[in-house]
Every structure is written in structure tokens, then in C-alpha cells.
Amino acid sequence: MADQEVIKHGKNIIRLAGSKEHSVKHKLREIAIEFFTIVFAVTLSIWLHGLSEHHHQQQEAKAFLIGLRTDLKNDIASIDTLIRDHRRFSANFTYLASLDPRQMPTDEKFAKVVAESDANHYFRPFTSRYEGFRSSGKMAYIEDQALLDEIFELYQMALPQIRSSEGGWETRQGKLRAYQDEMLEGDGLADHFKLFTSPKGQRLVKKMIAPEQLFDRYESYRKQATAIVKAIEAAYPELKDQPTPTATKA
Template structure:
């Protein structure tokens, strides 16, 4: 393209210095060469822009296809965490209603007392998203609804999950510390019966009961994003 512009520029210069042509002839030739240059430059810019848009569109589509897999894995992990919260809530609720008589009865029947908690640490597959966002390509996702949902999921919904799990960890750590604070030969089940332990257990019970909604919302949102991506693929 640069060679073509140079060639036509030389023609303009040559024509301007052509003593055989009249001013009218020179103007006609120069104008024609200028039109050729303008057209060539405009065409070059358009082709470059078109190629860039195609490349960006392809990158966005590749990202969305990969993101579907990430979201499907997230859904599995979120559902697993939700099950653990359910299990913890059941165990804590059981522990809250323990009495010395119930403990003796359970022991007499050689049954195990489930009064513990479950570790939760939801793995979120956000590496692909973070890489795409940091490259400045997030706006290449043409569907604004899909783009906004993705941003909302990773910047609002997932941080809320992280906050819930950090709070859960602090709460359950207090419970574990209490269980371990007794004497070495002390029956751990007696610690569960203490008033201070009951207060913490009550807090964990309420927490696990009322903090399952963020997981339900995250799962729902991830499924909606997958559905929207599928629609884009089928266009």
C-alpha cells in the first residue's frame, strides 16, 4: 500500500511539472491521482478494521466457549459446597439439641455423635475471565446482556461467596477452638453441652441456614450465562 501511495504521489509531482500539459489537464490528472490515493487509503483502513473486528469476534467466541466449561465446573463446585452447608446445618442442629441423657443413649447404642462442621472452600474457575478482562478484550463481547451478566457474576456474585466462606471459616474456627480447649481427658461431647458452645453453635446453625441463597443465586446466574452463550452460538 505504501508503495502505491508513493507511486501515485510521484505521478502527481511529475504531472505538476509537465510543461506539455495545460493547467486544466494538469488539474484533471492530479485530481484523478488524489482520488486514487484517497480510495486506496480508505480501502486499506476499512480492510484493516474489518480484519481486526473479525479477529476480535473470534477471540470473544473462543473465550465464551471456554467460559461455558468454567461455569459448568463452578456450578458443580457450588452445588457441592451447598450440600456441605446442608450437612453442617443438620449436624449443628443435632448438636444444639443434645442433652446428657441423649449423649448417654447414643453411646449406649454405640452410635457416633455427629457434632462437627465441614470445611468449605469453593473453587471458582476465574483464570480465563481474569486473563480476558486484563487484556482489555471484555468489550469485544458484542451481546451487552451477556457481557454484563459475566461481569456481574465475577465481580459481585463470586466475591459475595468468598465473603460468606470467610465468615463461615471464622465462625467454625471458634467452635473448633472451644472443642479443643477442654482438658486432655475431658469428653468432647461435654464441651458441646456448655452454654458458650451452644451460643456459637446457634450462630453457625443460623449462618448455614440463611447463607445458602448466595450459592443458589450463583448457580442460577451461571446457568443463565451458559444459556445466553448457547443462544449466541446458535445464531
Template structure:
């Protein structure tokens, strides 16, 4: 209820109280009760309208956030699939480099292809700024669909973090290998001498690095877990807020 309306009814109550008691207290009490009833009803109505307006505003905020989040996640899905393709290539390259055959049976074409993978590294960078902003504003709990909310929290608070831990280990080993090759060997990537390559990759230290770069099951599994969860979230958002 508007402030002026509230003041008007309070003023009427005061007027009734100050008026002469010609009609008796019963009449006065009845008039006062009527005005109080109007005030209470108006306050309740105003509160209901305010809550409805707030609910509509929150619903619109949720819709805009989730539609934006869906686009962020779809971009992440593209990156995740590209990275999985990279790790498939890395699996082939580092498996070969860490188990080179005898020089007489060395496949120079495959060796050259494997060496081209050495200078490449890849890591998943989630589009998470929209999520972090919504979370820091304390609005995540506005999302009423509990399964959707739980999946979003699981993705950003756990699964992506787990993936980064595994991937960080891979990047650390890759960095050590590249540093060693650059500083301790005379290997050139552009036009390598295959006899030199063979000697280098038969060293125990290089073997440990290259075999350690064969993507392990946990790393690939965590990639698939994030992918599965992100696809599930996109599907759930479309169910809650169908595309226009």
C-alpha cells in the same frame, strides 16, 4: 493500500506538477484529481479491510474466551452443588450438636455422625483466572452481547464476592470451634466418649459456636444466586456461540 502503491501515485502527482503546461491547467488538475481520488479510495478500502480483519480477530478472541469461560463456569457449578450438599449435612450436624437431647435419649449413632462433620470445612473457589486475564487485558468490552457482558460482570464483580463474605463468616466460626475443641477440651474425634461430648456441647461457648454454624438463609441464598447466574451465562454463551 500498500506503501509502494501510495508512493507510486504520489510520484505521478509530482510528475504532473513538474511537466510542461502544454495541455493547460485544466488537464493537469484533472490528472492530479484522478490520482488523489485513487489514493483516497485506496486508503478508505485499506481501512475497511483492516477494520474487517480486526473485527474477525476480536470475534475469534471472544469465541475462544467465552468457550473457555463456559468450561470454567461448568466446573464451578459442580463445586457449588457439592458445597450445597455439604451445607445440608452441616445443617443437620450442627442443629443436633447445638440442641442435644437429654443423655437418656441421646442418639449415639446420630451424635457420632454429627461429630464426623466437625473436622470438615468447605469453601467455594471460583475458576476465575481466565476471566481476570481477559479483564486485565482490557478485552471484556469486545463482547458485543450486552446482557451476556452484564451477567459476567455481575457474577465476578459482585455475586461471587458476596458469597465469599458470607462463607468467610462461616469458616471463621468453624475455625474458632475447632481451635477451642483442640486446645481447651479433651475431646477425641476418633473414639469419643459420649458423656464428655455431652458435657462439652452443653457449654455456652460451644453452643454459640455450633449454633452459629447452622447455615443461615443468606449464605444458602447467595449460593443459589451464583448458581442461577452461572447457568444463565452458560445458556447465553451457547446461544451466541453454539457448540460445534
């Protein structure tokens, strides 16, 4: 529509310029009016287009943040489970490290700990939505700079720190598994007792006690994720009373 208006007024300028019916002064005044009409039409068109584009961008940002809220609330629940599991794993290895090699336990606790000694649990956050939005270059659509900074800090700093700590724990578990594969003579409780109470077995199980750094990093991620969820809910108050859908990993 704006293009048609520009063409129409452009033709009027050409017609006025070639007209012999009016004085030069009159033609200049009319041409100036047509010229400023064109400028106004183009400016208005650009402004309306920009307004529409901005609205579209904000709708995309809102959809992303609402989805991110779901992802993070599921991550927070996962972190809670991780902390509980790793506390239990650490208690198990603390128990194994305290065994007296001269006397094998006869209670059910030893059997239960042995059964769980090879268990593991790692953080698997919902990152596909974030990665997709970031790789498409749309993160700048989020106009709340403080919120944007918090999101980047969570995924670019807090998450890699967790992966680093978990990677160290996984490496230590791999060494314990290798030692078991090499030295475990059978699958009975007595066989496991002999292995876990050997000098090397004791060194390995002690290293499997998770350092507090791992729990600190889990807590840091949970704290930052919770702050982001609250910021999103503050931006879109209608979310507070809505149930959180269960996210699915891509």
C-alpha cells in the same frame, strides 16, 4: 501493497505537476484523479485493516466465551455439591445443638457427627480465565452488552457476596476450633459430648448452623451462571451438542 500504490500515485502527481506537455486544465484533472485514487487506496486499506482487526477480536471473544462456558458449568456442579454439603453440616450442628447434656447418645449418629464436626467446604470458582481476559482489557470485545453485564455482575457482585457469607461461617468455625483446642480434654466421644453440651459449646454449635443467606447466594450464583451458559450457547449453537470438558484451575 497499499503503501506502494500511494507512492506510485504520489510520484504521478509530482510528475504531472512538473510536466509541460499538457495544459494546466488537463494537469489539474489528472492530478485530481491521482489524488482521489490515493484517498481511496488509504481509505480501503484502513477499512480492510479494521475489518481484519474486528474479526480477530471476535475470534478472541468467542474463544474466551467458550472457555468461560466450561468454567461456569464446572462452577455450577461445584455449587450443587456445596449446597448439599452445607445442608449436611447444618443438620449436624442442629443435632449437636439439640443434645441433652444429661444423657450422652449411644447411637452411631453421634459418632458420625463428631467425626464430621470439623469439616468444611468452600467455593473455589474457576476465575483465572475471566481475570486474565479482563486484565488484558479485552472484555469490550464482547459485543453483546447484556451478556457482558451478566458476566460482570456474576464476578463483581455474586461471587464477593458468597465469599462474604463463607467468610462469616469460616470465622465461626475458627472460634469453635479454638474452643476445642483449649477445652477438649481427650479425643473420645465422651470428651466431645462434654464440650459440645457445655454452655459455650452450645452457643458455638448453634452459630455454626449456616444461615439461609449462604444458600440464597449459592442459588443466585448458580442461576446467573446458568443464564450466562445459555446465552453463550445461543450465540454459538454448535456448542449445545458438545460435551463439556473438565476445567482445570491455573
